[in-house]
Amino acid sequence: MTRKTRKKALPGLLWSILALSPWLQAVLLVSSSAAQEAILGKPPLDAGPVSSIAVRTDTELFRYMLDFQNRQNSKEVALLLNHDTWGDDQLTVTLGGQxxxxxxxxxxxxxxxxxxxxxxxxxxSGDSATDARVLQANTAMTVHAGSWVNFYGELLFSDVFSFADFKQGSLQTRQAYAVFGDLDVTPWYAFVGKKNLSFGDMSTLSPFTQAVPWHYFGALGEGIGAGYAGEKLHVAVQAVNGSRGIRVADSEEKGKLNNVAANAIYTIDIAESSRLQLGSSFLLGTIYDGNVAEHLDPAVSGETNSAYDINALLQVGQWSFAGEFVSTVDDWPVTNHPVRAYKTEAAYDTCLFETPSRLSVSWSEGIQGDEGTEFEFNNQLVLGLGMQVSPHALLTAEYVRSIGFAPLLGITTVSDRDVVQNSAVFGATLVF
Incomplete structure (x- = not known):
């Protein structure tokens, strides 16, 4: 992510549609003194001259912020890195979609x-499957409200995250948080709201399919935190609201900030085109603390079972190599074994048919049972090809071999270690 991003004027028709967004209406409404007086019943406090409003699109920014494949835990820093683009005084609203x-x-x-x-x-069902769908559709907005204040909100439609009705989909506010800081003045910043927790790397070099660590330990929740974003070192610590978060975060009592996530990343520049990134994380409370295998019911809880993560990314010229290991500290009561996941990956960036492309291989594994048990593992091999056919479109093709059948729900009763699924997965990711 760089400080310089391309900016485009928003077409008139697109502006008319997006102006209907409740988020955008709120931003425009409160920026009007007359509107504030109508709502509050009195004139607003005089904060000086009202700044003008700029509305933009930014493909590079939203390719990073909306990237579901690599939902990095430190995306809030990207808002701070865009400070030079947005400027100090002008209220800037940036809109994007994927x-x-x-x-x-x-x-x-x-x-x-x-x-x-x-x-x-x-x-x-049966022994074969064909499936075509829109997996996710995101729309998001950033608001630069001053040199120290930024907001990010993201709506997500998912045809995967719908548990009750097959292929009915769901619409949710996936993330909504404010970031306070100015990296031109200080490397320290703060944030509050709903976001990906500061835990783990959870990315992959594959073009479309996520690696096993994300499926086992991806975490999203609400809370407050602070970070340090230096030239080499980035550290973030987050106090998380109690009870069940999204997917893996969990603590016994709601109504209190009683869960904690912490993450540290250190980058070493080896040469002009080579760098090494090392990361380590800790999450105080996880869903692997109860006697029932599930991740929806906040009533299912138990003695705290924390998790830790170590990860690395090495980039040497056109080559990239990535590894990650994440594990609970204690046994999961359901399987009497720690829950662990790891990945090892490699990718090569090249040009095919005059199109920027990436060839990749990924092996990842989740382990939650003793050797020989039916629910011991979920293994995944991905051979991938991604082609960036335009700044707005990525086309992908993958061969995925899934070994072992150990679903979270009913893991001790329906698992089968001998299951092998071979899949061809073709994807398209569109972003603006």
Whole structure:
């Protein structure tokens, strides 16, 4: 992420549509003195001259912020890095969107058991599957309200994160948080709201399919935190609201800030085109603390079971190498074994048919049972190709081999270590 991003004027038709957004209406409404007087019943406090409003799109920024494939935990820093683009005095609203489409064709060696982690196992039956859908569609807005104040909000439609009704989808406010800081003045910053927790790397070098560590330990929740974003070192510590978060975060009592996430990343420049990034994280409370395997019911809880993460990324010229290991501190009561996941990956950036492309290989594994148990592992091999056919479009093709069938729900009763699913996954990611 650089400080210099391309800016485009928003077309008239697009502006008319996006102006209907409740977020944008609120920003424009409160910026009007007359509107404030109508709402509050009195004139607003005199804060000086009212700044003008700039509304933009920024493909480079939103390619990073909306990237579902690599939902890095430190995306709030990208808002601070855009300070030079936005300026100090002008109220700047930036709008963006993304959609991810997929076509999957798969076979399994065990009828009715499909172990590809990118779908729910109950989505398919028999010994083969074909599936075409929009996986996710995001729309987001950033607001630069001053040299020290920024806001990010993201709406997510998902055809995957819908538990009750098959292929009915869901619409949710996936993230909404404020960031306070100015990296031109100090490397320290603060944030509050709902965001990806400051825990783990959770990314992948594959073009479309996420690695196992994200499926096991990806965390999103609400709270407050602070960070340090220096030239080499980035550290963030977050106090998280109690009870169940999204996916993996959990603590017993709601109504208190009683969960904690912490993350540290250090970058070493080896040469002009080579660098090494090292990371370490800690999460105080996880869902792997109860006697029931599930991640929705906040009533299912137990003695705190923390998790830690170590990760590394090495980039040497056109080559990239990544690794991550994440584990609970104690046994999960459901399986009497720690829950662990790791990945090891490599990628090569090149040009195919005059198009920027990436070839990649990824092996990742989740382990939650003793050796020989039916629920011991979920393994995944991904061979991928991604082609950036335009600044707004990424086309992908992957071969995915999923080994072992150990779904979270019913893990001790329905698991089968001998299941193998072979999948061809074609994807398209569109962003502006």
């Amino acid at each position: 959609a991810r489409f997929s076509l999957l064709a798969a076979t399994t060696n065990t009828a009715d058991k499909f172990s590809y982690l990118g779908r729910f196992p109950t989505d398919f």
